[in-house]
Amino acid sequence: VGADRQMAQRLREQLPSPILELFEDVGRLADGNGMQVYVVGGFVRDLLLGVNNLDIDLVVEGDGIRFAAELARYLKGSLRTHEKFGTAVIRWGDQKIDVATARREFYQYPAALPQVEASDLRQDLYRRDFTINALAIRLNGDRFGELVDFFQGCKDLELGLVRVLYNLSFVEDPTRILRAIRFEQRYRFSIEPQTLGFAREAIARQMIRELSYERMVDELILILSEENPAPALRRMTELGLWEFLLPGLEWTPWIEVEVAAVPPLLKALAEAGLPVPQRAWIVYFYVLARHLSPEGLRFVNDHYPLKQALREGLFKLHDQGNATNQALMDWLRGDHPLSRLEAILRDWPDEAVLALRAGFSLPDTLRLTAAWREIRQTRPRLTGRELKTLGIPPGPVYARILNRLRLERLDGRLEDAAAERAFALRLVKGDAPVGEAKGGHHV
Numbered sequence: 001v002g003a004d005r006q007m008a009q010r011l012r013e014q015l016p017s018p019i020l021e022l023f024e025d026v027g028r029l030a031d032g033n034g035m036q037v038y039v040v041g042g043f044v045r046d047l048l049l050g051v052n053n054l055d056i057d058l059v060v061e062g063d064g065i066r067f068a069a070e071l072a073r074y075l076k077g078s079l080r081t082h083e084k085f086g087t088a089v090i091r092w093g094d095q096k097i098d099v100a101t102a103r104r105e106f107y108q109y110p111a112a113l114p115q116v117e118a119s120d121l122r123q124d125l126y127r128r129d130f131t132i133n134a135l136a137i138r139l140n141g142d143r144f145g146e147l148v149d150f151f152q153g154c155k156d157l158e159l160g161l162v163r164v165l166y167n168l169s170f171v172e173d174p175t176r177i178l179r180a181i182r183f184e185q186r187y188r189f190s191i192e193p194q195t196l197g198f199a200r201e202a203i204a205r206q207m208i209r210e211l212s213y214e215r216m217v218d219e220l221i222l223i224l225s226e227e228n229p230a231p232a233l234r235r236m237t238e239l240g241l242w243e244f245l246l247p248g249l250e251w252t253p254w255i256e257v258e259v260a261a262v263p264p265l266l267k268a269l270a271e272a273g274l275p276v277p278q279r280a281w282i283v284y285f286y287v288l289a290r291h292l293s294p295e296g297l298r299f300v301n302d303h304y305p306l307k308q309a310l311r312e313g314l315f316k317l318h319d320q321g322n323a324t325n326q327a328l329m330d331w332l333r334g335d336h337p338l339s340r341l342e343a344i345l346r347d348w349p350d351e352a353v354l355a356l357r358a359g360f361s362l363p364d365t366l367r368l369t370a371a372w373r374e375i376r377q378t379r380p381r382l383t384g385r386e387l388k389t390l391g392i393p394p395g396p397v398y399a400r401i402l403n404r405l406r407l408e409r410l411d412g413r414l415e416d417a418a419a420e421r422a423f424a425l426r427l428v429k430g431d432a433p434v435g436e437a438k439g440g441h442h443v
């Protein structure tokens, strides 16, 4: 009881008040419906670790969908239900709340007796991946804050261990091998020795081949979305996982350097006020895939469910990556105008440019960052409206003229608006070449 009071206290201290109030409302609503409700999984794990996590997963002993519908109505949030799975998602402002019905489909014996109260929750938690993810906190009024720890998850959190709940866990769901690595590296834990043995066994039995590429890629993306994926990628190498995920990838010190260079690169971008890619995983994916053999690349192209733009980026890196790196080097070493850099990088997706730059030294990276910022921020002084007052008939030619003015300005020519006006008129008269539709500088 003392521990539970401590837990309730911890909820009150650590949670932002809207979440705490939400939990109290959830508990009251469940009481009114005669249901038991718990917050489970990553939220509880991170609460105990003192890490921010506002992904709320609720498990209801009772009709989860009916409960979710009531909660959504009460919160005036939106509701989406998946009847088949007994689950629902509530959106309440920016907050997402997953609601699941405690699952009972796995019984230990075919003729097991009807289970007592908490056993529905126990069954639900037993199906989960690791002890540290199988913790729950009760939200019902009278027992608000009671920690439910059937599998000694708390102890494993203290020991820093990632441990499966049963021996065949990885065989049943091999994505858990990648999940184990992700949690191990994120929290600087260790995969518990017996669990590691089970993982190695499942890998040796090639269980990962049973997975769909979709699920494999989803898990790989989660790893690549971690703040610093390098240690997890190294661990994957050590466990021999690349042969299933990116066949032919050889983890060299050079790849390691490139991967490790990405977080500081992203930081430099943010500090320079430049846009940081929302999906940083793509940068890592490019960094890795660039080192694939042509067969490896074909494998990825044939099997991975990737968006077309990403595929194009991959082939571009393979076909033109080295030449483009060389061109960037030349630009850095020589005294070249900004419009030259713009021309080198113009058709490259942002993430692929970052993957290219991952191999550069820090001073070079900073110079490129500064140059790129200038390229991004430079606009011509004239606008379309002013072109109109010059008597130039509106049309697609405007974009070409404005782009050409931008490039001239980038290189420090056309020192004021008057010079731009004169230049625009010369362009239209044909005294100066306008350039290609894409805004080509070389004409």
Ligand code: ATP
Residues within 6 Å of the ligand: 040, 041, 042, 043, 053, 055, 057, 127, 128, 129, 130, 133, 134, 173, 175, 176, 179
């Ligand atoms: P993250 O902080 O990365 O979001 P999370 O633990 O919240 O971690 P989710 O992928 O959102 O991870 O999963 C939520 C919960 O669902 C987990 O805590 C775990 O209990 C369970 N879970 C997810 N994937 C699996 C799986 N493959 N096998 C068993 N349980 C899983």
